[in-house]
Amino acid sequence: MRNRKTSMKKIVTLSLILVMFLIGQRCPSVASTTGLDFLKIGVGARPLAMGEAYVALADDISAIYWNPAGLVQIERPELGFTYNRWFEDIGYHFFGYSHPINDSVLALSIYYLGGGDIEGSDDGGILTGDVSAYDLALAFSYSRKLIKGLSGGLSFKFINEKLDDEVANALALDLGALYKTGVDNLDVGFNIQNIGTRIKFIRESASLPLNFRFGLAYKLFPTNPLTLTLDFNKLNNESIYLGLGAESWITDYLAVRIGGKFDPDIKDKIRFGLGLKRKNLRLDYAYTPHKILGDTHQFSIGLYFGIPEVEREKEKVMIEKEKEARIASLIATIHEEGMGYLEQKQYIQAIGKFSEILLLNPEDKKAISMMKEANRLLLEEY
Secondary structure (H helix, E strand, O other), X not given: OHHHHHHHHHHHHHHHHXXXXXXXXXXXXXXOOEOOHHHHOOOOHXXXXXXXXXXXXXXXXXHHHHOHHHHHHOOOOEEEEEEEEOHHHOEEEEXXXXXXXXXXXXXXXXXXXXXXXXXXXXOXXXXXXXXXXXXXXXXXXXXXXXXXXXXXXXXEEEEEEEEOOEEEEEEEEEEEEEEEOOOOOEEXXXXXXXXXXXXXXXXXXEEOOOEEEEEEEEEEOOOOOEEEEEEEEEEOOOOEEEEEEEEEEOOOOEEEEEEEEEOOOOOOOEEEEEEEEEOOXXXXXXXXXXXXXXXXXXXXXXXXXXXXXHHHHHHHHHHHHHHHHHHHHHHHHHHHHHHHHHHOOOHHHHHHHHHHHHHHOOOOHHHHHHHHHHHHHHHHHO
16 A cells, blocks of 8 residues: 555655646647757756756856757866756756767767656556656767857657557657857857747657757856856747856865756745866856655766866976977086087187087177187188
């Protein structure tokens, strides 16, 4: 009896929370508006902790969802995973991989929403055995720098939904842009999500949840980075809502985050999070309160491969400085030898040494001056 109550509770919870994510298309009132509402669920603990205000920041693997144009900010290959355990064992997970190629980035990602098997019953309440239900999306993304400060990106998505023996498929496209204004570290982002085909589930047909995102990101205090973000979201057939976020790296390894999602349909608007990064590893956590259905926790991990562009530039500068130091030391040694020949009145050998210096540094004023002096003394001698 207790197991049956647990199963019924799970079914009710699924209906309350994510009928719109798992079986929403079976309800005529939902089907008449949009379907596949799991596409509305954000990914990545970092952006979720920042109130889902991320379209103009979007500088990690979760940019695949928030703004594919931001992928060009990723300087080296990145592998990312988000674990999101929702209510009553419902899980929503994201896996993504991005790979930079010159001024472009290619990425692949998978989105999965499922609650495991649930106990099914017919209209008379007679148990009919376990029923499986899930939503799945596979996305291919591409991002490229277009002109100075401006990048563009797109994600092509194949979407699959399953409830027991019923299956539905759809195709969708996301189009994004990111512009770095160059004015006080202010960036502007825009993304249109879920441009695509209608989906037909059993007898009901629905359009995808078309969404428009526009936002700003402003970075303060370069020595102790503080980033403020602001997003405006407009879902098809719904009112505009606002997202606000803040992130502060209080050390080189630890970040604190806070955000608010000011959607009129959501009572618990404030959420929090932390971030840790160390060399090639990044860990993020987000906490989202929910008074009725219970709090949720999101965890993300990011793995980077190779040396970041900044580190490569530092390495190049270091190598160049070492090269300059070796040349300076060699010039000093040769100059000393040249001056020794000059004091010994071996002017031809002195000229040879000063010539060696000019081969290493044609603008060495001391070598030019001493060569002239050696030539003058040589001519006087003859």
